Amino acid sequence: MEQLHINTSSKQYSVWIGDDIRYKVSEYIPTPLQQKVSSVLIITDDQVAPLYLQDVKNGLSNRFEVFEYIVPAGEQSKSFQQYYDIQTYALEQGLDRHSLVIALGGGVIGDLAGFVAATYMRGVPFIQVPTTLLAHDSSVGGKVGINHPLGKNMIGAFHQPEAVVYDPTVFKSLPLHEWRSGFAEAIKHSLIWDAQLYSWLQDHIDDFSNIKGELAEQLLLRSIAVKAAVVSEDEKENGIRAILNFGHTLGHAIEKELGYGKMTHGEAVAVGMIFAMRLSEQYYDISLPIDEVKAWLTKLGYETDIPVELDPNQLVHTMKKDKKAQKGVIRMVLMKELGRVEVVSVDEEPIKELLLKSIKGE
Missing domain, CATH: 3.40.50.1970 (Rossmann fold)
Known part of the structure; x- marks a missing residue:
């Protein structure tokens, strides 16, 4: 207990x-x-x-x-x-x-x-x-x-x-897609806040069948602790709590444009996190462990690419309606380094260009 x-x-x-x-x-x-x-x-x-x-x-x-x-x-x-x-x-x-x-x-x-x-x-x-x-x-x-x-x-x-x-x-x-949906949020907590948790998750979980007993309790405890730390600082999302939306700006848009239920929330967020890391590399001119995260997600059964049937222009239009957006300007959670992120305003053209490249598989 x-x-x-x-x-x-x-x-x-x-x-x-x-x-x-x-x-x-x-x-x-x-x-x-x-x-x-x-x-x-x-x-x-x-x-x-x-x-x-x-x-x-x-x-x-x-x-x-x-x-x-x-x-x-x-x-x-x-x-x-x-x-x-x-x-x-x-x-x-x-x-x-x-x-x-x-x-x-x-x-x-x-x-x-x-x-x-x-x-x-x-x-x-x-x-x-x-x-x-x-x-x-x-x-x-x-x-x-x-x-x-x-x-x-x-x-x-x-x-x-x-x-x-x-x-x-x-x-x-839980069916397999629900495991993936939930574990994506645990990965998110590690990527935005706790690099040690990221390493712990990679070391202990390479398949969902062993998440039970003590391991399940520790996974929940350590991941929820990140949420608790953020919420204690900012209960009503006036500031830092917005970082919990890492991967969600695009993830929510994918859910809506595909039609709710076609892809689980966490699976859409996983795609959104990879996209946010790619955009972060461009925005900050840095290198992030995208290939490593993608390989881990792929091993766990995630799709990491934006569905090819989606239109970049429509995705951007939907992202501009995100709750973090201000006067139609997209605000996204971007990564400065593993375990450290921030919310920034991003021009829509770079987002649209990267969406197009991602959908084409470039």
Whole structure:
């Protein structure tokens, strides 16, 4: 069992990491909150529900009245309609300001359920119970929200959880593409902040089948620690927290232009990180270990090239709508050296030229 403390300006809470702790979620609800909880709403999806919903319910139902809401799995559920339908269900069931929301699932569920919690009756507490490796990034830090047809995560709030209860044994049910999606965010944390973590990941993980037990706990602990350090300095992304978007400016554009679900978030971010490193070499006139990172990603089954069917002009157009953009100027996280990045404004022409070269395989 591992415990990591998250300290932000608005809240302090713990991330609990340990095998089989999904069976006893009630033990990790902070004591002051336990005494106030009137009911619990578990929000999950139709892939996670058959696997883990009953496990979590069994650990809660002897203490609280428990409701459940199941949405279709996938990015399409981060929609206004699903958000509205859950709010309606909560009102119909009589949930009140002392109800607790539990997000049981991956990043989509965490974002959606967290936004429901942030806005239901102007805000109720929630707990993250992640079931994917990808959610190690999204479950910490309080960013919650839904998508809009014109952009990803454009509607949302900052709403910190009361706790994160992480059971790595659920990873055994992950398909390979979900392993890749989640591990890309761990790689990102090492590239932007912790060169020692980068070396540790390379030394210990050259295939996903051995990520279990102590290794899984250490992977989660060390990667989440990077997120925790950044968030503690800048909870609401007024400054340094924006570096967590390394690879995301292009990654989000790829997701949108391909159509959500065609490529997982982490796989798109992996492509975005390689592109950001290439652009960094041009911008700073430096040399970075791109070939080394690409070879490692390729060995783990990632595609590192921009899909050939995408249009550079349209990608740039979408990147200009990124949340970091200012008055239509693209702002990207670029790498100065391994473990050190910064957010800079970049002219669109060099981006467009490099996109074209990358798509052509040059």
